[in-house]
Amino acid sequence: MTEESPQTDGGTDRADEPTADVALDPWGSASVGDYADLFAEFGIEAFEAVEDDVPDPHYLMRRGVIFGHREYDAVAKAMANDEPFAALSGFMPTGDPHIGHKLVFDELIWHQERGGDVFGLIADLEAHSARGMSWPEIDEHARDYLLSLLALGFDPEDGTLYRQSDNREVQDLAFELGAKANFSEFEAIYGFDGETNISHMQSVVTQTADILYPQLVDEPKPTVIPVGPDQDPHVRLTRDLATRVRYFKVTEAFASFELTDAERQLVRAAYDALAGAVGDSEDDETDPAGDVRCEDAAEWLESYEPPEPSDDGSEGPEATPLADAKPTTLKKLRAAGKEPLRPRVRFFDRNATDEAFEALIDAVEGEKRVFEGHIDAFDLSREAAEALAREVELDHDGFGFRQPSSIYHRFMSGLTGGKMSSSIPASHISLLDDPEEGYEKVKAATTGGRSTAEEQRELGGEADECPVYELYAYLLAGDDDGLTTEVYTECVTGERLCGGCKEQAAELMREFLADHQEKRAEAEELLADLDIDLDSDRRGTGGEH
Numbered sequence: 001m002t003e004e005s006p007q008t009d010g011g012t013d014r015a016d017e018p019t020a021d022v023a024l025d026p027w028g029s030a031s032v033g034d035y036a037d038l039f040a041e042f043g044i045e046a047f048e049a050v051e052d053d054v055p056d057p058h059y060l061m062r063r064g065v066i067f068g069h070r071e072y073d074a075v076a077k078a079m080a081n082d083e084p085f086a087a088l089s090g091f092m093p094t095g096d097p098h099i100g101h102k103l104v105f106d107e108l109i110w111h112q113e114r115g116g117d118v119f120g121l122i123a124d125l126e127a128h129s130a131r132g133m134s135w136p137e138i139d140e141h142a143r144d145y146l147l148s149l150l151a152l153g154f155d156p157e158d159g160t161l162y163r164q165s166d167n168r169e170v171q172d173l174a175f176e177l178g179a180k181a182n183f184s185e186f187e188a189i190y191g192f193d194g195e196t197n198i199s200h201m202q203s204v205v206t207q208t209a210d211i212l213y214p215q216l217v218d219e220p221k222p223t224v225i226p227v228g229p230d231q232d233p234h235v236r237l238t239r240d241l242a243t244r245v246r247y248f249k250v251t252e253a254f255a256s257f258e259l260t261d262a263e264r265q266l267v268r269a270a271y272d273a274l275a276g277a278v279g280d281s282e283d284d285e286t287d288p289a290g291d292v293r294c295e296d297a298a299e300w301l302e303s304y305e306p307p308e309p310s311d312d313g314s315e316g317p318e319a320t321p322l323a324d325a326k327p328t329t330l331k332k333l334r335a336a337g338k339e340p341l342r343p344r345v346r347f348f349d350r351n352a353t354d355e356a357f358e359a360l361i362d363a364v365e366g367e368k369r370v371f372e373g374h375i376d377a378f379d380l381s382r383e384a385a386e387a388l389a390r391e392v393e394l395d396h397d398g399f400g401f402r403q404p405s406s407i408y409h410r411f412m413s414g415l416t417g418g419k420m421s422s423s424i425p426a427s428h429i430s431l432l433d434d435p436e437e438g439y440e441k442v443k444a445a446t447t448g449g450r451s452t453a454e455e456q457r458e459l460g461g462e463a464d465e466c467p468v469y470e471l472y473a474y475l476l477a478g479d480d481d482g483l484t485t486e487v488y489t490e491c492v493t494g495e496r497l498c499g500g501c502k503e504q505a506a507e508l509m510r511e512f513l514a515d516h517q518e519k520r521a522e523a524e525e526l527l528a529d530l531d532i533d534l535d536s537d538r539r540g541t542g543g544e545h
Contacts, residue, residue: 042232044068044408055080058110059479060103060409066226068408070235074222075405079114086214086223087111088119090164090207092127093141095422096430097148099475100228103409107226109153117221118159119214120149124536125164125206129199135538143527143534148431150526151519160217161532164206173216174202174209180244181205181237189233208238211404220390220399225406235406242401247352248360248389252382254341255294257332262325266306267333270297271341294336301330345385347375356396363392412474413467415445431520435513442471442506448491449498461491461498468498468505476508 047069051057053076060066078085089104091097097105112118122142127133133141146161154161164170186192186201211234214223225235243249253259254267274292306322347364349357361370366379377385390400414420414427421427429438448466450456463469469487477483490496527534 042236044070044229044232047072047407050076053077053080055114058107059477059481060107060474062481063473063484064410065103065474066107066407066409068229069406070239071403071405072224072407074402075224078222079116082115084117084219084221085111085115086117086119086221087226088121088211088214088223089226090121090123090126090210091145092123092131093138093145094127094131094133095141096432097145098420098422098428098430099471100412100420100428101145101148102152102431102475103412104226105149105152105154107407107409108149108159111224111226112155112159113153116224117214117218118154120146120154120159120161121167121210122146122161122163123203123207123210125199126203129197129203135536139534139536144432146527146530146532146534147520147523148516150523151516156526156530161530163532163536164203164210165536165538166533167213169216170206170209170213173212174206176245177208177212177241178202178205180241181208185237189237204234204237207234208241211235211238212242212399212401215401216399220394220402222402223404225404227406227408228411229408232406232408235404239403242403244350245399246350246389246401247356247393247396247398249348249350250382250385250389251346251348253344253346253376255336255339257336259329259332260325262322263329263332266301266304266322266325266329267297267341268343269304269306270300270333271343274300274341292341294333294339294341297341298330298333301326301333342378344376344378345380345382347377347385347389349373351398352393353396356392356398359396360389360392363388412470415441415467417446417467429509429513431513431516433513435510435517438513439506439510442468442509443502445471445502447498447502453497456497457494460494461496463488463491466491468502471505471509476505476512 045068047061047066048064050069050073051061053073054061055076058066075085075087077083087108089108091101091104108118108120122138122145124135124138124142127138127141128135142163149161150156162170183192183201186196186204190204192201211223211225215221225231227235252264252268254264254271259267271292274296304326306326347360352360361368361375364375364377364380366377368378369376380388390402394400412420412428414424415429416424416427419427426441426444429441433441445468447468448462448464450459450461469491472487473484477487487496487501491501
């Protein structure tokens with residue numbers, strides 16, 4: 001085990017523990033052994049890098065329960081500057097909502113309280129196609145999910161709730177996105193094969209439309225998808241599709257030839273070094289850009305030693321190490337010879353109509369060069385170019401989507417040890433459990449305690465391995481960081497014994513469930529007033545498809 005880093009609740013970050021599988025399956029058992037591997041394997045970034053930019057972070061963020069993100073800095077920036085942003089997550093109605101689902105409910109509500117446009121959806125098409133749920137079963141479970149979400153504080157007047165099967169805009173968008181996806185891609189991402197039913201594949205495309213739906217309702221804006229890491233395949237696919245349907249692709253360029261991302265980093269390093277050297281010359285009054293040639297950059301790059309890829313995977317799982325890109329970069333620079341090396345932004349015509357491409361040409365101000373399939377602009381920043389491309393696209397009936405962001409929370413351990421499973425009632429607590437039943441489940445839970453009280457007092461408990469401590473950190477302590485710190489410290493120092501700790505947690509769980517179910521009853525009237533069909537008349541069979 002590697003050295004543990006302290007968390008604000010007094011716990012530790014166990015992301016570096018060596019363990020086995022990090023495959024992400026949206027329909028499999030929700031379990032990830034080594035969260036650190038997700039950074040390297042899939043390009044998920046550590047949340048702590050962006051946490052300081054989040055105004056008044058949620059306690060799940062402060063305690064390291066939310067451990068990773070993709071481009072959440074865009075959402076945090078919008079939140080801090082009172083600019084539009086959105087949050088969306090979906091719930092597959094295949095059983096009772098439980099305390100694991102509450103993590104996502106809370107994340108949606110927190111973003112709503114901070115001014116976001118928040119969407120909660122019932123993934124009924126997915127439940128029917130991937131899990132073979134009958135429509136009456138789906139209706140019943142959908143009702144339970146929505147009641148718990150409302151009881152926890154979701155404001156339906158400021159947010160949007162819907163079912164996939166009833167949202168024509170989502171289904172129409174899914175059709176358009178499906179034109180940019182193919183089976184080989186689904187095979188690689190999800191492991192689909194010749195036995196996978198077509199409706200299951202269709203439900204995947206529908207989920208990508210769900211993720212982009214907040215940008216369709218009003219305008220393209222930073223949008224976060226709070227999920228467990230098992231749902232990351234959907235996020236990655238949607239980020240790809242969001243760019244594929246765009247009219248224009250905007251990249252940084254330096255010359256007439258094209259570069260990969262890694263090659264572009266190397267050319268940027270060469271240009272910055274050479275342009276800076278020219279610009280520092282007291283005798284040279286010419287534009288530094290005009291004095292940097294491709295052959296000069298090749299000569300400089302020949303002796304340059306690129307840095308190694310970062311250990312945290314922040315460059316992304318498919319990023320080419322810069323050292324590997326050096327030979328191809330040198331080849332391109334040498335072939336260009338004396339061509340000037342000048343930074344520019346390049347607009348590629350990806351899906352634009354002729355009218356939209358002409359409009360973009362007219363909209364680009366300053367020095368520019370127009371080619372058959374792209375435009376080079378020399379006086380625009382990358383950010384300004386992205387904004388201009390989106391504006392022209394929207395003016396010509398395009399989507400203008402931004403890539404969605406995401407945040408990832410750790411999975412809760414089962415009360416009986418191992419994974420929390422809805423198929424093992426003793427391992428989880430349903431939000432519909434009788435308060436006394438919840439009390440008894442906690443009292444019977446596995447702990448991270450020692451074999452005897454004497455050994456516990458001598459060695460301390462193992463709070464980092466304790467499902468009961470997780471209950472405090474994820475749920476029972478609420479916003480009270482002091483309580484989680486107290487429980488953790490007293491446990492690992494041997495001052496706290498498991499019997500008393502479980503009794504306290506069981507009492508808190510009983511109180512939480514009683515309060516939650518009272519609020520669920522109050523939310524019945526609110527749910528009845530919503531424009532959402534919970535008694536669908538769709539035809540179809542249950543059972544495995």
